[in-house]
Amino acid sequence: MKYTVDGSLCTGHGRCYTVAPTVYAPDDEGYNLRRGDSVEVSPGQDGDARRGARVCPERAIELAE
Numbered sequence: 259m260k261y262t263v264d265g266s267l268c269t270g271h272g273r274c275y276t277v278a279p280t281v282y283a284p285d286d287e288g289y290n291l292r293r294g295d296s297v298e299v300s301p302g303q304d305g306d307a308r309r310g311a312r313v314c315p316e317r318a319i320e321l322a323e
Contacts, residue, residue, distance in 0.1 A: 265293035
């Protein structure tokens, strides 16, 4: 599974890295650190990736199998 964070939608609420800190991380300004990148999710962390994407109020996180 991979995830991509749309930098034009992410407003830095931090919900993704609050509920799934092993998958998502903040930058110095509170935005998702990996905006615009396609990131491979580590084995066994698919559930956390889905949880983090689900709580994003802007729906800025796209998941791909």
